[in-house]
Amino acid sequence: MDPAMQTHCVLLLNLPPSALGGIDLLSFTTTPRFRGVKNLPPGLHFLFASSDATVSVRHGAWFYVSPGTGSPQVFIKKWDPTTEDLVAETSQSEVLRWKANLGSIWKDGLTPYRQIVSSDSKEEGEAVEESPDWAELTSRINPSLLSRITGLNPDHWSLSSASSAPQDLENIPGLESSNSFLHPEKELNLLPIDLKRTWRLGATGSERTEAAQDRSWALGDLIENHCKARDPRGGEDEVLGEVQFCFLMVLTLNNNSCLEQWKRLLTLLFTCQKAVRERTHMFVELCKTLRLQLSHCADMEAGMFDLNEQGGGFLKPLLRKFRRTLEELEGDWKKRLVKEFDELQEYVRDVFGWELDDSYVKRGMLELEDGERVEMEVNGADEDDEKGEFAPLVVDLTPTQMKELYPSGSEHQESGEEEADAADLEDMDTRY
Numbered sequence: 001m002d003p004a005m006q007t008h009c010v011l012l013l014n015l016p017p018s019a020l021g022g023i024d025l026l027s028f029t030t031t032p033r034f035r036g037v038k039n040l041p042p043g044l045h046f047l048f049a050s051s052d053a054t055v056s057v058r059h060g061a062w063f064y065v066s067p068g069t070g071s072p073q074v075f076i077k078k079w080d081p082t083t084e085d086l087v088a089e090t091s092q093s094e095v096l097r098w099k100a101n102l103g104s105i106w107k108d109g110l111t112p113y114r115q116i117v118s119s120d121s122k123e124e125g126e127a128v129e130e131s132p133d134w135a136e137l138t139s140r141i142n143p144s145l146l147s148r149i150t151g152l153n154p155d156h157w158s159l160s161s162a163s164s165a166p167q168d169l170e171n172i173p174g175l176e177s178s179n180s181f182l183h184p185e186k187e188l189n190l191l192p193i194d195l196k197r198t199w200r201l202g203a204t205g206s207e208r209t210e211a212a213q214d215r216s217w218a219l220g221d222l223i224e225n226h227c228k229a230r231d232p233r234g235g236e237d238e239v240l241g242e243v244q245f246c247f248l249m250v251l252t253l254n255n256n257s258c259l260e261q262w263k264r265l266l267t268l269l270f271t272c273q274k275a276v277r278e279r280t281h282m283f284v285e286l287c288k289t290l291r292l293q294l295s296h297c298a299d300m301e302a303g304m305f306d307l308n309e310q311g312g313g314f315l316k317p318l319l320r321k322f323r324r325t326l327e328e329l330e331g332d333w334k335k336r337l338v339k340e341f342d343e344l345q346e347y348v349r350d351v352f353g354w355e356l357d358d359s360y361v362k363r364g365m366l367e368l369e370d371g372e373r374v375e376m377e378v379n380g381a382d383e384d385d386e387k388g389e390f391a392p393l394v395v396d397l398t399p400t401q402m403k404e405l406y407p408s409g410s411e412h413q414e415s416g417e418e419e420a421d422a423a424d425l426e427d428m429d430t431r432y
């Protein structure tokens with residue numbers, strides 16, 4: 001190989017035969033001569049692998065190809081068969097040896113990174129990306145976000161999918177320890193979102209009720225007190241960056257913790273009202289981001305994002321709610337947002353058959369134990385797909401009925417509030 005022809009590349013070494021390899025949006029079964037991917041464009045990339053295509057445990061790492069005209073960057077990752085993990089090559093002598101020998105694997109061992117599928121050039125083991133969307137799907141992910149979430153490990157921000165969900169492990173004696181020996185749980189430092197408490201500490205009755213219905217306070221708290229970015233726009237981008245990160249970690253690794261966080265983030269965002277006005281730009285970008293994300297999970301394994309469930313899983317009720325919020329807000333400022341939301345709405349109608357029009361949804365008053373009345377929505381009985389999981393949950397209770405349900409007098413205020421919140425939550429996703 002003429003060294004002048006060399007490009008940025010990542011080596012993926014020691015894989016067992018016919019392992020699964022992947023970079024960004026594409027994955028492939030590796031051939032025996034596969035050693036990695038060349039012609040990497042600058043920017044963030046996500047490399048992942050699994051010992052074979054049928055096992056569900058995958059390991060991956062983000063790394064950053066710096067732009068600029070310096071010498072080509074070479075990243076070296078290897079499969080560690082004893083821990084079944086993807087690790088960075090840290091031995092300097094190994095790194096030097098591989099760099100010196102790149103010529104011997106360049107032509108046959110490294111597959112070119114591609115952006116666009118061209119159907120007749122698709123060879124076995126060749127990395128062909130299905131679309132040019134990677135850059136857009138990662139537009140707000142950056143090294144500082146990756147370091148916050150996965151720990152400070154530049155060019156090897158790693159994570160994986162657990163072999164079993166924690167709740168499964170509990171029931172299988174012995175498995176937990178052996179599993180955690182192989183893959184010790186690594187805590188992801190995701191933004192702390194507690195949808196059951198979206199008000200400030202010390203908030204009183206009506207403030208809590210309001211904050212359970214309009215989660216703007218909780219969003220502001222995340223942006224101001226939990227994001228690394230110090231300026232407001234930076235914080236908003238960081239929240240959107242986490243929406244992007246979590247989505248991709250479900251898409252590529254099927255990491256369930258990230259799925260739950262993706263759902264929490266979207267639930268928080270789409271149940272904001274005041275913030276829509278104050279952070280319009282963020283919501284415009286959110287609608288764009290979500291539309292692009294949905295276009296990448298439309299043909300995924302059924303149910304991975306819970307979107308194929310009857311009633312559209314968690315997302316459809318959320319989007320309906322957000323549509324209503326938008327309708328209730330007045331002013332020219334919302335034009336761009338309405339336009340973006342309309343495109344999103346059209347997309348989910350065309351692809352998932354979701355009707356976000358809520359002309360069926362009725363409103364009702366929920367009277368709390370302390371006599372306070374909270375407006376809630378009640379789904380019309382005549383709309384078929386609102387039966388089942390999202391069947392009407394809210395009924396008008398008389399104060400006496402409330403007392404019967406919550407007899408404890410001492411927790412008077414407390415239980416009334418919590419009920420309002422629980423009802424609001426259940427209205428959107430019964431699993432929270």
Ligand SMILES: *[C@@H]1O[C@H](CO)[C@@H](O)[C@H](O)[C@H]1NC(C)=O
Nearest residue numbers: 159160161162186255256257
């Ligand atoms: C998600 O990734 C983290 C970090 O690698 C890991 O500890 C955790 O077990 C994964 N969770 C699931 C459910 O896959």
